[in-house]
Amino acid sequence: MKNYQVRLGLVNNPKTPLPVGLKVIGTLMVADLKRLSKNKGVSSVLSSAAQRFIMRKGVK
Secondary structure, eight states, rough: OOOHHHHHHHHHOTSSOOOHHHHHHTSSHHHHHHHHHHTTSHHHHHHHHHHHHHHHHHHH
């Protein structure tokens, strides 16, 4: 899990288990969180979690 591209690939993969995706989502950069929140291919749980992380970081 040290490689950023691997973490990003995991959260964008619709077959990744939700607990793994939710664990990794906190380590992503804001730009990737924005893309993830708009991605229709991932679980709605992950996209809403990405929106929450964006709000916590105070970025519009």
